[in-house]
Amino acid sequence: MMMILCAVTSIVLLATLTTAAVDDTCMRYGLDIDQPGASCSDIYQKNPSIQDQSGYYLIKTDHLFLAHCEMGDNGWMKVADFDASRGDKCPTGWTDITVNNIRMCRSPSNTAGCYSRTFPVHGTSYRKIRGKLRGYQKYTTDGFNGAISINAAYVDGVSITIGNPRKHVWTFAVGISDDQDNPGNVCPCAANPKSAPPSFVGEHYYCESGNTGPYEDTIYTSDPLWDGAGCVHPNNNCCTNVGLPWFIREFPIAQDDDIEVRICTNSDYSNEAVLVDQLELYVQ
Template identity: 45%
Template sequence: MLALVILYCTSKLVTATEQCDTYQFSHPFNPGESCEEIYDWNQQTHNRSGYYWLINPPRNVYCDMEQRVVCGNIGGWTRIASVNITRGDECPIGWNKSSHDGISFCRSPSDNAGCHPILFSSKEISYQKVCGMARGYQKGTPDAFRANHTDGLSITHGNPRQHIWSYVAGIHDGIESTNAGNCPCAANPGPQPTSFVGPDHYCESGINSGRWNVSEYYFSDPLWDGLNCPTGNTCCNNSSLPWFYKELDMATVDDVEVRICTNQDFLDEAVFIDQLILYIQ
């Protein structure tokens, strides 16, 4: 822990107990070993998100200093992933950017079934909390937890993998479909999550009425946004959607792995991602 926190102002250096009239985010102010340490040591950083300098080793990272209800009402988060295809971002290396009917998204680089991973660096920061969000779309018939497999987005760390959170896609949210590939929270419930995933997941389908079609892109109802769930479906009941907050069993410096997974090839099903944010603390 630092004995003294230094803030760079317009014309002078001040300690944490003094006031600073002008905040200059372009300078390496408040060096600390993590965004959390900077947040804890200087109240002037509260609600002032931006790029901060960390030490041991020196590096510049984006710190989210907001106190978000969905992230445990605490600030001082290090952002390790920020993807928003709706604002024109590129996809992380390892996923492909594609579009259909004017909607752009990230998808698996292969049409084959399986999981396609990318790694987001922890920036050598020790963390025990993870907060984030994802939004996506489905094509065809992803089938949630059918056959002991998870279709959707898997967020893990370590080797062997340790689960953080899963964003799961089911075939259908309503009662018109057989339940074999539906979410457990669907109006016609499907199988329960695997033991690896457990309760740490969100599950939703982009279809809430009518018959499914393997060639259809379901863009009218994005996945995991907590909206448009039909009567009898509880998939939208969590007020934090699409955000998750997870406290790990112990601290780690592992990079965070995110995988897009399906157990059938593109002809039958696909899961697309257009927004992804990850914070660690």
């Protein structure tokens, strides 16, 4: 069984690594069933010959599994990689929708609330999470809407958390307009800000609107959210963060919880929605 598993692993690795990187695969750290790594970063540090070779490696926590490792910047384990434009199906728990020839995912219900998808890390220990998300606005999204519980729909947007009880990682909020002085909630970074994030979010968020001017009952497909572009008003600072479209969150102590991603709104679909077509998550 060991020889069969090693051979299968070698085939997987051969599809992603150069010939030089898989020479004597069954004798290499992270490539041998008898020498699995503890994480992508661990493999990166202990196997210098593969530090520029991204692909699948063997990791063992409470069980043995194949992980896709991005072997740069000390090694990152891929946790989620979804892109509807290349034909990927929506993650379980979300629903497929196509608008203006753009495929995207929405909540599976027309009622308000948060709709969750959890991405496993298989017990891998990490201190950093990085990722990016792209989405779209429908109608009257309110950004941060005044709710103060991390378990509630505190945002019209996407909430990323870990653990139980939940610990905040990052929030992607959607304001109602980039530039209008609207009585509803807009982004804290917009030209006429009206809302602030709850204390547990702090500065760990991005916020943008796909709409400029008065809002309409439509999905604003012409301006994707959280991509660092489309903030046309000179007093709007929602696209100026140097990290966009990526976020990174570092924790003072190691974590091993799976990552939960929730699409949230505090009103039903007829009034507002947040839709997602790209998501990437990595841990280190």
